[in-house]
Amino acid sequence: MATLEGGTTAGRRECLGQENRRQDARLNRAYASAMKKLNPLRQDLLKRSQRAWLQLLPAQCELEAGPPTGGTDWNDELAICDLHGRAYRATLLESLDE
Numbered sequence: 001m002a003t004l005e006g007g008t009t010a011g012r013r014e015c016l017g018q019e020n021r022r023q024d025a026r027l028n029r030a031y032a033s034a035m036k037k038l039n040p041l042r043q044d045l046l047k048r049s050q051r052a053w054l055q056l057l058p059a060q061c062e063l064e065a066g067p068p069t070g071g072t073d074w075n076d077e078l079a080i081c082d083l084h085g086r087a088y089r090a091t092l093l094e095s096l097d098e
Contacts (some may be wrong), residue, residue: 009072016079023086030093037098046096057085 031050035043061081068074 001039001051012076013079016076016083020079020083020086023083023090027086027090030090034096035072038096039098042096042098053089057082057089061085 031046034046037095038046059077065074065077
């Protein structure tokens, strides 16, 4: 977003979209890897945790962004929160051991 193109609404959205896709792929890889490493009991715990987290993230981001403002910034705030949430979750999953 630090480039000239990133200074426009379309540029910001493209940048956020690209990074969100990258973090989502990282999250999916981390989840798959953790599922392979963990014993069956912890696999079940991870499945339940992941389902709950997937429900929590949108609500958490709406809380952090606050009420809709009618402008484009609110959508960007939601996207940034989602991106940060996915990156944090991927890091957590990457750190899981048997």
